[in-house]
Amino acid sequence: MRRWFETLHRGHALVLLSGLLVGACQSPTNDDKIDALGGECQSVAESEFHRAGQPCLLCHDTYEGADPHMSVAGTIFATPNIPMPVADAKVTLTDANGTQISTTTNCIGNFQIETADWRPAFPLHAEIECPIPGSEDRRRLVMGTRISRDGSCAGCHFGPPSNKSPGWVYCAATMPDPPYEVDPNCAGICTETSQ
Amino acid sequence: MKGARRLFVALVSIALIGCFSEAELGSAQALCPPADDFRAVNNVLERRCGTLDCHGSPYRPFIVFGQTAYRRPDLSHIDNPNYFPGGLEATTDHEVRGTYESACGLEPEEMDAVVRGEGKAESLSIVRKPRLQSKHKGGRIWGAGTTEGDRCILTWLTGALEKEACKNELRVP
Numbered sequence: 001m002r003r004w005f006e007t008l009h010r011g012h013a014l015v016l017l018s019g020l021l022v023g024a025c026q027s028p029t030n031d032d033k034i035d036a037l038g039g040e041c042q043s044v045a046e047s048e049f050h051r052a053g054q055p056c057l058l059c060h061d062t063y064e065g066a067d068p069h070m071s072v073a074g075t076i077f078a079t080p081n082i083p084m085p086v087a088d089a090k091v092t093l094t095d096a097n098g099t100q101i102s103t104t105t106n107c108i109g110n111f112q113i114e115t116a117d118w119r120p121a122f123p124l125h126a127e128i129e130c131p132i133p134g135s136e137d138r139r140r141l142v143m144g145t146r147i148s149r150d151g152s153c154a155g156c157h158f159g160p161p162s163n164k165s166p167g168w169v170y171c172a173a174t175m176p177d178p179p180y181e182v183d184p185n186c187a188g189i190c191t192e193t194s195q
Numbered sequence: 196m197k198g199a200r201r202l203f204v205a206l207v208s209i210a211l212i213g214c215f216s217e218a219e220l221g222s223a224q225a226l227c228p229p230a231d232d233f234r235a236v237n238n239v240l241e242r243r244c245g246t247l248d249c250h251g252s253p254y255r256p257f258i259v260f261g262q263t264a265y266r267r268p269d270l271s272h273i274d275n276p277n278y279f280p281g282g283l284e285a286t287t288d289h290e291v292r293g294t295y296e297s298a299c300g301l302e303p304e305e306m307d308a309v310v311r312g313e314g315k316a317e318s319l320s321i322v323r324k325p326r327l328q329s330k331h332k333g334g335r336i337w338g339a340g341t342t343e344g345d346r347c348i349l350t351w352l353t354g355a356l357e358k359e360a361c362k363n364e365l366r367v368p
Contacts, residue, residue: 165280
């Protein structure tokens with residue numbers, strides 16, 4: 001459990017660093033942003049399990065063109081300070097025309113909605129329903145403001161809360177008891193030690 | 196010898212420019228509509244323009260600050276655990292001032308002309324863009340003269356802010 005925690009943490013350091021790098025130059029381009037995210041973790045395939053916590057649409061959009069093209073995608077974590085992924089969280093989005101779509105997160109907390117399935121009219125309304133460990137109940141968290149155009153949750157939700165970000169999307173203010181756990185066989189766990 | 200003297204003068208000038216205080220540079224300020232009650236306008240800009248993927252971003256020329264937008268970096272809030280977009284700390288005066296300065300600094304000459312009654316408010320980007328009368332990545336936010344939000348901005352620019360219009364705009368989610 002410790003291992004992935006550290007690696008994910010490093011992943012976030014990268015995202016944060018990319019924010020700093022992008023911030024350093026006044027005309028950020030998508031290329032800079034993508035380069036700043038760093039390379040793939042060698043132990044995780046380029047799949048729905050990769051790059052947890054990163055802004056998926058930077059690459060999975062018409063610009064970079066990585067297949068599949070996505071309209072909305074992101075990652076759900078446990079608490080504002082513990083970037084442990086939460087599986088089986090339900091994400092529901094409603095677009096400007098009132099069309100709704102729901103999906104659930106995989107074992108590394110990632111979810112994605114492909115443009116082939118949904119091309120929403122912005123702005124979007126977002127809410128999540130998190131599983132509660134050891135309980136049948138779910139916890140509903142509703143985003144009050146709208147998403148105007150960025151389909152990546154991580155476009156706004158990155159790192160711990162700061163003046164630029166509400167922090168990553170999380171399920172609980174503090175780790176519940178019993179705690180969230182990650183499936184040790186999850187294909188998204190990065191076991192790479194040097195990078 | 197003459198060359199060396201010129202170089203000396205040039206260097207001293209550069210050093211002096213480096214020493215001008217903000218106040219001295221600020222003395223050439225362009226006019227801007229009244230700052231009083233700008234909070235009412237800020238509330239509208241925050242809701243309609245200030246999401247973090249739009250103008251709630253330090254990378255936009257026009258930046259909107261506030262409780263749900265970009266939080267203005269501010270030393271007095273550095274240890275405040277609720278100073279983040281969506282945090283419990285309400286939009287501060289410092290943030291309202293930040294949006295005001297950003298709006299005024301966007302097209303200073305044109306804004307100055309509008310305040311002096313020599314230019315038309317309708318020609319400013321802050322009016323044209325949300326109406327989609329100019330190219331706008333965020334699309335059409337409201338129509339010309341048809342919504343309270345448009346009215347809120349326009350009346351602020353013409354110096355007779357209708358706070359009621361700003362308030363009414365916020366009734367629509």
